[in-house]
Amino acid sequence: MGFFRGGRGGGRSGRDxxxxxxxxxxxxxxxxxxxxxxxxxxxxxxxxxxxxxxxxEPDDVPAPVTVARILEWLQTNEFSYFVDSDGDLGGLWRGRLFYFFLFGDEAEILQVRGQWNREISIERLPEVLEACNEWNADRIWPKAYVRVRDNGMVHVISEVATDLERGVTDAQLAQLLHCGLSTGSMFFDAIDELYPDPAAAAP
Incomplete structure (x- = not known):
């Protein structure tokens, strides 16, 4: 269908x-x-x-990723954030909800997961899936997918996950967090173009 046109910055290089x-x-x-x-x-x-x-320097030595280090990055960059009732760390960027998760036996897998700020009806599921598949085929980040809620509405999700078993420096962690937020926002901007919000336009 060709949902996303233009350059493929950050796309797959095809090298083995x-x-x-x-x-x-x-x-x-x-x-x-x-x-x-x-x-x-x-x-x-x-x-x-x-x-x-x-x-x-100490900052150049890889260290395990922790919630405290993510919090420090958020505070250093003066980003607003919250901790929900489940203890998960999240925040709003450009009106979209993002969470920062640590998975794995040693909490070594960092995941930055975003959610588009609007819902899509179940009748549009096939075309939204096609848009996600096209994005994933052309770009490395973020992984794009959908979730169908119990009420039949579709949520569009972005995800950037990295295995940090060997640790990560402060600069590397900052780059990964920024990557999760910026590429997720780029994907949601593309979805906005596919489904413009009529309420955001002047009558």
Missing amino acids: HGSAGRSDDARDPDDDLTDDELRSQVRALLSRELGQGVVL
Whole structure:
């Protein structure tokens, strides 16, 4: 149907970043190094290339993602937020509801989930699904999908999830949170174009 036209910024590159051609026996010796040993190697490499000692700042060292770190990012950027009755952290961005979840056995999976600020009737479900599928085929972020509520109304959802088992620096966390909010807002803007709100236009 061609819902979304124009450039594909942030789309799939089509490159295969897998380990094709590498057998299980051809292991990288770095696989057995500890984090401290790898960090020491990085310092030595940078020192050799730059001709000076390099010290990693605390913010440059990956650490586990926590609700406290997400809260700190929200407060630093002066974003309004709330904690609902279930203890989930969320906020409104450009009139859309976003939540920040941590999943996994070690709460290592960060998910930024957004919800479009309007509902769609069940009769339009096939065309909304087609729009979501087209978005997902052309773009990496966010994952777009719908949920049908018990009352038969359809909610449009955006989602950006990242496995942070190895930790994340402050700069990386900020980038991931911003990615979840900004790309989710871009998707909802596209849905707004498909279904303009008559009440938002002057009579």
